[in-house]
Structures are given as C-alpha cells and as structure tokens.
Amino acid sequence: MKxxxxxxxxxxxxxxxxxxxxxxxxxxxxxxxxxxxxxxTGDPVRENPPYSGPQGIVFDRQDxxxxxxxxxxxxxxxxxxxxxxxxxxxxxxxxxLAKKVDIVAENFAPGVMERLGVGYQELRKIxxxxxxxxxxxxxxxxxxxxxxxxxxxxxxxxIWVPIMKRSTAAGWVIPKRI
Numbered sequence: 001m002k003x004x005x006x007x008x009x010x011x012x013x014x015x016x017x018x019x020x021x022x023x024x025x026x027x028x029x030x031x032x033x034x035x036x037x038x039x040x041t042g043d044p045v046r047e048n049p050p051y052s053g054p055q056g057i058v059f060d061r062q063d064x065x066x067x068x069x070x071x072x073x074x075x076x077x078x079x080x081x082x083x084x085x086x087x088x089x090x091x092x093x094x095x096x097l098a099k100k101v102d103i104v105a106e107n108f109a110p111g112v113m114e115r116l117g118v119g120y121q122e123l124r125k126i127x128x129x130x131x132x133x134x135x136x137x138x139x140x141x142x143x144x145x146x147x148x149x150x151x152x153x154x155x156x157x158x159i160w161v162p163i164m165k166r167s168t169a170a171g172w173v174i175p176k177r178i
Contacts, residue, residue: 002030003028003029003030004029004030005026005029005030005031006030006031007030008026008030008031008032008102008103009031009032009034009100009101009102009103010023010026010027010031010032010033010034010101010102010103010104010105011034011036011094011097011098011101011103011104011105012033012034012035012036012078012105013036013104013105013106013107013108013113014035014105014106014107014135015043015044015045015107015108016043016044016045016107017045017074018107018135019105019106019107019135020035020043020045020074020075021074022105022133022135023035023078023105024073024074024075024076024077024078026103027076027077027078028077031103032079033077033078033079034078034079034080034081034097034101035075035078035079035080035081036080036081036082036083036094036097037080037081037082037083038082038084039082039083039084040082042082043071043075045068045070045071045074046067046068046071047061047068048068048069048070048071049061049068049069050068050069051066051067051068051069052066052067052069052072053065053066053067054066085116085118086116091116091117091118094118095118095122095123095126098118098123098126098127098130099126099127101127101130102129102130102131103130103131103132103133104120104123104130104131104132104133105133105134105135106132106133106134106135107134107135107136108134108136109136109137109146110134110136110139110140110141110145110146113134120132120134
C-alpha cells in the first residue's frame with residue numbers, strides 16, 4: 001500500500017523528543033528521513049536507559065552494542081549519518097544534502113542553525129522551495145525565545161506560573177489564554 005509521504009525526503013537535525021517524534025511520524029507516513037547526528041555522541045537520547053543488547057534488557061549499559069529503547073523508538077524508519085556542522089566540510093555536505101531534500105527539520109535554540117551557516121535563509125538560496133520547520137521551547141520570537149528548554153521542563157518552569165490556572169478536573173495545570 002502506498003503511503004502518503006512517499007517520495008518526500010527530510011533532513012532531520014532534531015534531538016531529544018519533540019522533533020524526533022515528529023519526524024518518526026513522517027517516516028511512518030512514508031517519508032525518507034535522514035537523521036543527522038553529532039559525531040562522537042549522536043543524539044543525547046542514545047544515553048537514555050533502558051537498553052537492549054546481548055545481555056537482554058539492562059538499565060546500565062554493559063556492552064557497546066546496548067541500544068537505548070528511546071533511540072530505537074524515535075529512530076525507527078530513519079537513516080542516520082553523523083555530520084560536524086562546525087567544520088567547513090560538514091557545512092558543505094549539509095548544503096549538498098539540502099539540495100536533495102524537500103524538508104529540513106531542527107529543534108535547536110533559535111539562531112543556532114543560522115550561526116552554523118545552515119539556517120533557513122542560507123539553505124533556501126540553494127533550494128528555494130525548501131520547507132524548513134523549527135521547534136524550540138519558547139518559540140522563535142518574543143521575550144523568552146533565548147531561554148533554553150527541552151520538553152517537559154517547560155511546564156515546570158516558574159515563569160509559566162502566572163499564566164497557568166489549576167484544572168479542577170485532573171488536578172493538573174493547563175495553559176490559560178492571555
């Protein structure tokens with residue numbers, strides 16, 4: 001059965017949860033997702049236990065072949081490469097790859113890709129029809145844009161307290177319209 005995103009190619013620079021989860025769904029829908037990871041360390045989620053390996057399921061990595069369940073889940077259906085975006089050669093390879101993809105996905109802090117020389121404005125010079133999606137903890141603009149947060153820590157941050165209210169139904173806080 002043909003999947004809806006077949007023939008769509010995505011260059012995936014995302015890490016942790018939101019971005020890898022989004023691109024995992026796009027891969028499931030048929031997109032070819034090429035996950036780009038930092039040489040030497042890869043996605044930080046590779047270090048999240050539990051692991052699956054030669055000794056079965058373990059919570060402390062015992063073997064270099066032990067693989068994080070989190071990474072296995074979010075990396076499924078994706079290709080993976082390492083690329084040093086701080087080197088001229090890495091930037092050159094990134095730009096060559098960008099010519100061959102439909103979408104670039106990233107979830108770094110605002111401005112990181114631009115500082116590396118591979119942000120949207122730079123990549124669209126070589127691929128004008130490029131779709132570029134960026135996820136960040138507090139958005140790309142506004143007073144909190146430079147705060148660095150990943151995932152659940154956002155709702156735990158005290159700066160959100162004044163704009164949150166208590167939900168009587170579940171006992172959880174939910175966003176209040178401003």
